[in-house]
Amino acid sequence: MKIDLFDFHLPEELIAQTPLEQREASRLMVLNKQTGNLTHEPTFRSILDYVKEGDCLVLNDTRVLPARLFGVKSETGAKIEVLLLKQLEGDTWETLIKPAKRVKEGTVVSFGDGRLTAICTGESEHGGRKLDFRYEGIFYEVLDSLGEMPLPPYIKEQLEDRDRYQTVFARETGSAAAPTAGLHFTEELLDALKDKGVHTAFITLHVGLGTFRPVSVDSVEEHDMHAEFYQMSEGTARLLNDVRSNGGRIITVGTTSTRTLETIARDHGEFKEASGWTNIFIYPGYKFAAIDGMITNFHLPKSTLIMLVSALAGRENVMHAYEEAVKERYRFFSFGDAMLIL
Template identity: 50%
Template sequence: MDIDLFDFNLPDRLIAQKPLENRESSKLMVVNRKEDSVVHSEFFNVVNYMEKDDVLVLNDTRVVPARIYGVSRYGGKIEFLLVKNIEGRIWEVMCKPGKRASIGKKFHFGNGEIEATVIGIKPDGNRIVELIYDGNIYDVLNRNGDIPIPPYIKEVLYDKERYQTVYSDKMGSIAAPTAGLHFTKELLCRIKNKGVKIVYVTLHVGLGTFMHVKTKNINDHFMHSEYYEISDYTAEVINFAKSRGNKIISVGTTTVRVLETVFTRNGKCIGDKGYTDIFIKPGYKFKVIDSLITNFHLPKSTLIILISAFYNREKILTIYEKAILNNYRFFSFGDSMIII
């Protein structure tokens, strides 16, 4: 399929620049696939589209303060974005300016609390570096790093916790699983009190999730792999619910990718961990999820391709047109939809 089939025009004014004061007060578009209908609501009403014994699956990853600023031994300034831990103290990083980061170059960050040596260069220009630090890397980054807010957000985010879900737990992402940003602890309690089972998976979100597809044919697009985990308990809850005909409701495309990866590899949900580069596009047969809570995504992204696979490309683009006409806010701090 041609990537231009997933393009649309979005006014800049609809790109949300800051989170709402109350997370659950965002708009919610309810998309009913069977009825081909759209209802405009508010996110706190999302509980109305869940039934007792349904399963709500959340991604509990936490965003790492992965952007650090440093200097070389000669005083040249450098910026690193820690993209992925390869093993031990070896990391893949994006850096700028890249010309300063040749193999063998050394840099220090945070008054010397972190030192880095470039030991390799990938074909895409990312560097492989070895870090030297004392203690736990995430503690060190909490003291010295910045949360990597997406480049389309121009306003300063003073409360960095607003780019974390309220249930974030396991450090590892460089971008938030944004569909979960709408949930409050109070809303999760109301959902649980209705008898809905709430379980968690982990997928550490990398750069590839949000990047534009740059190939003309989407089948030629290369998906970056991302680390995931699913517990035995989560798998058992999902399998039991499916055996009884209850709905599996995924919060976000990252959660979808974990569940569909595990089921595709094993024929059912099992406790598992590893890396996934699954690219879900039209024609894919979903094996686990029944409903999807998601934000409004970038044009030509793997995310809009995924939700087009879950519903219908033409209808999704029509829905996006309705969202624009009704002044829905787009992207990370934007509004939400549930596809049922």
């Protein structure tokens, strides 16, 4: 299957550069995965009209690290940008570095006038570098004071309030990027869902390198997904099994929640407490075992994310929906508008 099948014209001005003032103010497109019919809703809060008592929304409670660091090489003073991707062991992290050619094994990088230092211990997959960090105190507190939010490269504007790149339910620190479908939710909306009898369940998937890697092959089947850490608690597994047995729908919030549930269903045949690393790649032809619907943002052309959405709703339905989204001037990507697929 050629990746060109997932290409479309996206005007650059439709890539949302900043979040809206109110999280719920994003627009909502509803796609019927059976018929392809589209409904346009003025605000995300209209999601309340499409979920029913007994349904369950599954949200990713990962918390984004302020994982972009700016430092200098200790020997030369050359400027170095570091993006933390994955904690490997202890204080050793897999990272992306710009410019990578300046950082070889043994190179020492200093951040914040030496409050944090790192030594390169070798290369990692996909051209990254392994860095071993040195500091005094608690690493995450040092990182919080020195780091910036790792906004995707398509976003050129500075983020004034870093909390807008966190969901209101973010708890488990470890992501290199936000699970952006969850950014539309407020505490008030979550309460309204609860009042309607809609369950909410939480899983964790720490978003990693795959978010930043474009598909660089001609054929979808040749793309290699980067592994990401996930976990599901016993309580979440029990709730999801109960929802399924009682006839409720399981609706994931975002591609990360989708990939987590499908990984567990594939590996165990049911929902159960589990953790591990997943590199599941979902594209058309995939048979879903875990979910009935999904809330997601509008993704970039030829991305693995639009391929996953196409697997759920059908490629022709999704490509038509995206044509409409461009025509109707929906906002795309991390700070953009939302789509509900049922």
